[in-house]
Amino acid sequence: MESRIDRIKKQLHSQKYKLTPQREATVRVLLENEKDHLSAEDVYLLVKEKAPEIGLATVYRTLELLTELKVVDKINFGDGVSRYDLRREGAEHFHHHLVCIECGAVDEIQEDLLGDVEQVVERDWHFIIKDHRLTFHGICYRCQNKKEETKD
């Protein structure tokens, strides 16, 4: 049975890139932390646990490569760092994010909420959409509950 790593390996090979041990370690970290939104530094520190000799520049180069191959998406929530988010396999569109302004948590919405909106934009603005970024900033349900508790 073919694993996710195998498929990424094939994707690399099809573009004449190799899945080196460093690249594999980096991809594994991303797979193991699929729910998180790691910065390059975060990835570096986690990869170092498996492959202590790796350099930060290699992690940057790998993340750039994976972005190019659309294995990951590079996102930016407005703090000074880029974050790297694994794309769902076969996902037509990049998923959306809910960023909590109280606690900083980032949740994901996998559903495609923009189907109708994109039709309107393509028709009314004559813009051919290739990708999108949608992030909501607000208060997550956990922080709403925290407030309920302290209210009385």
Added chain:
Amino acid sequence: MESRIDRIKKQLHSQKYKLTPQREATVRVLLENEKDHLSAEDVYLLVKEKAPEIGLATVYRTLELLTELKVVDKINFGDGVSRYDLRREGAEHFHHHLVCIECGAVDEIQEDLLGDVEQVVERDWHFIIKDHRLTFHGICYRCQNKKEETKD
């Protein structure tokens, strides 16, 4: 009659901030380039034409202040710089952007496209939305026409 600057001045005063000449020059540059998406450096160079003695740090501090007051929105299109975009007065929500991947042009959509989507998110994800960021990446109508011309 009250001008836009006057209203921003009042907003500053209400939070115990002053509208210094440097801040005023910065705000004027933003007003005069409302359609653009200027980086801090861009703003700095334009402000220098009016107030040559201003320092880059002051521009950064002013832009930070205006972001805090929600006079401008700090946005990031994925190149390494933050851009500052004047909020429409009285606009309930931040407007949306169309970024062309061919020529880099950034167009704005003032219409609120997300009304329905936000209702769904608030209901189904129990998330209280305070703000949003929506950017489409694709090909603008100008670049589509350029291609038409070269086609034959």
Added chain:
DNA sequence: GTTTATGCAAAACATTTGCAGCCTT
């Protein structure tokens, strides 16, 4: 006069690049 804001230079970060050495073929 005390606070607030400024300009400058230095510092802090995130990211990129140059390059010599290392694998893999």
Added chain:
DNA sequence: AAGGCTGCAAATGTTTTGCATAAAC
């Protein structure tokens, strides 16, 4: 031997900070 890939260190580019001075209240 040639190519791609790596690690390190240096360079780059953006944004922030410290501090002494200047302006505003």
